[in-house]
Amino acid sequence: MRFLHLADLHIGRQLAGFSLLDDQRHALAQVLDLACATQVDAVVIAGDLxxxxxxxxxxxxxVDWFLTGLVERDLACLCVAGNHDSAERVAYAGELLRRQGVHVSPVFGGSLDAVTLDDEHGGVTFWLMPYLTPTRVRPFFADEQISQDPNQALAVVLATCRIDVSARNVLVAHQFVVSGGSQTLRSDSELSLGDLDAVDAALFDDFDYVALGHVHRPQRVGRDVVRYAGSLLPYAPSEIRYPKSVPLVDLGPKGEVSFELVELEPLHPMRELRGRLEELCDPAVVGGLSDRDRQCYAFVTLMDEHVPLGAPERLRRVYPNLMGVSFGDPADRAFSGDLPRPEDPGVKDPLGLFEDFFASQNGTAPSDEQRAMMREALARAQGPEGSDA
Known part of the structure; x- marks a missing residue:
């Protein structure tokens, strides 16, 4: 059984005011081509369609165009709802879709939907687990006294599956999964409850492959066969540093699993640029840029000692898809794509953090009037002791 493992498509996403629909269509077209070229049997979508x-x-x-493309190519699709989309809407017309080979997780009703696809080695059962929390699970297991621990909730749900461990089983899930003391790497574009929503990968030991969604960075969790596909596109500057790929998974006879990661080519590469305004807009530099370089989604950190007037407008003439401008310390700050966190060394005071955030969102520094309003708000929030803010 050969299948592609997708997750976190986030169709309809906007970033910095830009619609990403054309970029998403470009990536999905590559998936359709890849599915044909590699002769897969199915495409798995692990949440956040x-x-x-x-x-x-x-x-x-x-989404209709993509699913229709799968059906026209006689490919099965197995899809679960995530935490961004709606389980009810994803499951809409589920029976009709199922007859076309598109299997979507129904709204959770106390057990997991299972779909068995056959190949030359027998059946492979795909278990479809939509995004679950203890609150969603509890009403169906009144006798279990389910706490707020997601491990307990998922263990109760999995106990209903009656998995035949002598056969091949694949779990499709959208959860935050960790393995022992190892760290699962997240990005700042994901909705997170810290580690309160974490579940242990050991819960899934009975499965031959676990197709995960929810975390945007491609990675394994514990066993090689417990994997996050990662998001379809980079959805934040912090996701620029690792390429987007699709796991191509081969299930042979029981116990034989292999996969390779196939990279996707973005319509617009996302890039971080850092330097002084005059350097970034220098005609000698600009003249050496390719059209693809100029059309990139650019996040710029200016290292000028003073905020240049009209900086976003000048940068936009070079990079029409400018997504953000922030201002770094010209002495030694290395831009990371994230705002400083309170525990970071050298963190700014609240007013400085506000100025950084305002600039990253608006492409320009706050005015004197806006700074004064922020000082007043900080003073009120901190009380008499905060009058020096």
Whole structure:
């Protein structure tokens, strides 16, 4: 059994005011081509098909185009709902879709849906687990006294599956999974409850492959066969540093699993640029840029000693897809794509953090009036002892 493992498509996502629908269609077209070229039997989507619970008409149309492409190529699709999209909307017309080979997780009702696909070695059962929390699980297991521990909740759900461990089983899930003391690497574009929503990968030891979604960085969790596919595109500057790929998974006879990661080529590469305004806009530098370089989604950190007037407008003439401008310490700050956190060494005071955040969101520094309003708000929040803010 050969399949592609996708996750976190977030169809309909916008970033810094830019619609990413064209970028998403470009990536999904590559997936369709890859599915044909590698002769897969199925495509798995491990949650967050949409970016919102109420997706736009354009987002729904793009998903329709992609699923239709799978059906036209006689490929099965196995899809679960995530924490961004709506389980009810993802499951809409589920029976009709199932007859076309598109299997979507129903709204959770106390057990997991299972779909068995056959190959030359027998059946492979795909267990579809939509995004679950103790609150969603508890109403169906009144006698279990389920706490707020997601490990307990998922253990109760998995106990209902009656998995035949002598056969081949694949779990499709959208959860935050960790393994022992190892760290699962997240990005700042993911909704997170810290580690309160973490579940142990040991819960999934009975499965031959665990197709995970929810974390945007491709990685394994414990065993090689417990994997996050990662998001379809980079959805934050912190996701630039690792390439986006699709796991191509081969299930042979029981116990034989192999995979390779196939990289996707983005329509617009996302890049971090750092330097002084005059350097970044220097005609000699600009003249050496390719059209693809100029059309990238650019996050710029200016290292000028003073904030240059009209900086975003000048940068946009070079990089029309400018997504953000922030201002670094010209002496030694190395831009990481993230705002400083309180525990970071050398962190700024609250007013400095506000100025950084304002600039990253608006492409310009706050005005004197806006700074004064922020000082007043800080003073009120801190009380009499904070009058020196």
């Amino acid at each position: 949409y970016d919102k619970a109420q997706p736009s008409a354009e987002a729904v149309a793009l």
